Amino acid sequence: MLVTMKSILEKANEDNYGIMAMNSVNMEMIRAALMAAEEEYSPFIIQIGPMQMKNLGHSEEIVPMVQELSDRLKIPVALNLDHCGDLDIIIKCIKAGFTNVMFDGSNLPYQENIEKTRIVVSYAHANGVSVEAELGHVGQAVDNDDSKLDLYTDPKQAIDFVKATQVDALAVAIGTAHGNYPKGRIPKIDFQRLQELKKVLKMPLVLHGGSGSGDENISKAVKYGINKVNVATDAFKCAKSCITASLNKQPDLDYIHLCMSVETGLKHFVKSYIHILNSFNRYTFSQEFKDNCTE
Template sequence: MLTSMKNILEDSHKHYYGVMAMNCVNIEMARAAIMAASEENSPIIIQIGPKQMKLHGHKEEMYPLVKDLAERVHVPVALNLDHGTDYDVIADCINTGFTNVMFDGSSLPFEENLQKTEIICQLAHMAGCSVEAELGHVGMAVDDDDENFDLFTNPEQAKDFVERTGVDCLAVAIGTAHGDYPKGRVPKLDFERLALLKKTLDMPLVLHGGSGTGEENIKKAVSLGINKINVATDVCTVAKKAMLDEVEKNPKIDYVSMCIAAEKSMKEYVKYYINLIGSNNRFNFGDVEYHGHE
């Protein structure tokens, strides 16, 4: 069933496990994620960014698709707008039925980020939609932003931000970045900062740039309080490899068979990731609210 991301993350925060947030732009991706979650008895977050939504995964098609798939399974599913920056796009997604929106004001001055986040929270909460914000800045791996300590989240500043905005979860910058890291490099995460952020804020925390971060980094981040992990690049890489492998085996393969191979590979990857971050067998979904269990 489609539910608020807040419902999902409140439980993962309480019990220290992670929930996968997978960027999806078509039926193969969404179905792979949701069916994998169903088989693993895990919550799942489907998300899509404004650029992805504009180029390919239009909200007019993705919302009813995700809603229909969510209604077929017994596990909680949230639909999130990822990295929203434009007020009109965010408001449109709230009105469409997205169950969470992210306002990304991380590149703005602190006070401007705070004020705009507060406005988005007021608008979303009136519609029963939860809100994710970002403080600090998770930049691009190609620009080595994961090594720029000036972009990392300040715990005391974050506390002020959360208290004044009423945001439901916070994306923090602790040493990850979006996209592919240079070959052979695994990011070094600031776990001491993460532990302090969790203690100071006592709320669900989000890790952007989960792709390429490494199993040990991900597991330790979850153990210290990361509750939502965004994954896009790694899933796309898995799907692309599966399709290319099928073409190599049979150059005359038809397009539908390629899509089936891609979906199968993504589903297996999501199941692996769910077990990596500990969200398997974590739910008891009632008629209204999500209640996890140990």
């Protein structure tokens, strides 16, 4: 079932677990993720960014696909527009059926970030859609942005930001970055800052740049308050490695079986991540039955 990201993250926040949000650009990625989540009784977030939509995963095809697959499942699924600073695109995606949008004003001056985030929140909430925003700035691993302390989220400023904007989830900068880290390097996460942010905000927090951060870091981040972990680079790597491995084993393998190998590999990848985030067995038949009886 397709729901707002807010409804999924609120439960994760209450019960202290994380939810995987995987950037997905085609049928194989979406189906692998949702089938894995269904089998693990885990909520899930499918997301896609503006450039990914422009290059391959057009919203006109992605939205109906996610809606159709979600309707077959018992688990809650959210469809999130990832990292968008264009208000026109945000409005278009809300009208198209996205259940959450992430307005990224982290590169803007603080007051401008607040003002534009408030506009997005006002429009989204009026249309039954939840909103994620970013404070601080989760930059690029190639630029070593994960180690630049001036980009990290300030807890005191975060209180003011959330109060002023009424966002439903906040992406925080605590030592991770997007893309590939230099070979052999795992980011150093500021867990003390994360704990302080969770203590003062008491709301769903989001970790961007989950790829390459290491299982131990991710698990610990969830323990200290992260409820949504964004995964893009590692998912795309997994898909590519499935194709490479299949062709190395069978050079004449046809396209259909290559697609099947990607879907199978991604399904295993997602299941593993779900266990790292401790989101498995959150939505069982008995729990659903119990919830329905109390409505």
